[in-house]
Amino acid sequence: MPAEASSASSSSPPLTERQEARRRRILHASAQLASRGGFDAVQMREVAESSQVALGTLYRYFPSKVHLLVATMQAQLEHMHGTLRKKPPQGDTAAQRVAETLMRAFRALQREPHLADAMVRALTFADRSVSPEVDQVSRQTTVIILDAMGLENPTAQQLSAVRVIEHTWHSALITWLSGRASIAQVKIDIETVCRLIDLTTAEARTE
Structure with missing residues (x-):
């Protein structure tokens, strides 16, 4: 893959x-x-025209629509992270702060349901070739959660809890988009899984 591509490895030179x-x-x-x-509306030729780049150049950055939409999700999460930092969560515990953060991110996606559906479908369709982009989404989600927790050096158990929370948040987004879960149910699920944070924090203190 060319050095310019968004899915370039960490050894590739940075973009100009x-x-x-x-x-x-x-x-x-x-x-x-x-x-x-939504997903079907994102056509590579139209993206190239709208962004004023040659179609061939677009494919050098993003080899497929799935690559592009997963990278779009990473960019959206990065923007959300900046917004969240300007107004940090106010919960008394790490679990409460993470739950509030994830629900705020969820509601931001809720305001753009077609975009949310397109990005989640791309994540679902992603094969091994899209692993770098998927990893970027996961890393960005992890950073958002750790920021809400207020942790710079999480333990292995805390990182494991973060991964479970990420999986639950992603699953909740899918079930909501498919009409199989209400916002109220999503909130309950997120708050429930975030209690793992307090459990792992308590275990870390006793070690």
Whole structure:
């Protein structure tokens, strides 16, 4: 994969300022198209036209629509993280803060259901070739959760709890998008799984 591609390995050189600006335009165009019509509305030729890049250039950055939409989700989570940092969660415990954070992120996606559906479908369709983009989504979600917990050096047990919380949040998003869960049920599930944080924190204190 070319060095410019978003899925480049960590050993690849960083993007130049011009390349980064081009990548941002592509991701913005992807999000705009997905917001209007969901997964099927994101056509690579239209993304190229909207972002004012050549189609071949677009494919060098993102080899497929799935690569593009998973990268779009990472960008959306990064934007959410910035918003959350400006107004941190106010819960008394780490579990409460993480639950509040994830519900705020969930409601942000709820405001753009077509975009949310497109990104989640892309994650579901992702095969091994999309692993770098999927890993970026997971890392961004982990950073959001750890920030809410207020942890810089989590234990192995705490990281395990974070992974379970990520899986639950993703599953809750899928069930809500498919109409199989209400917002109230999502909130209950998120609050329930976040209690793992307090359990692992208590265990870390006794070690």
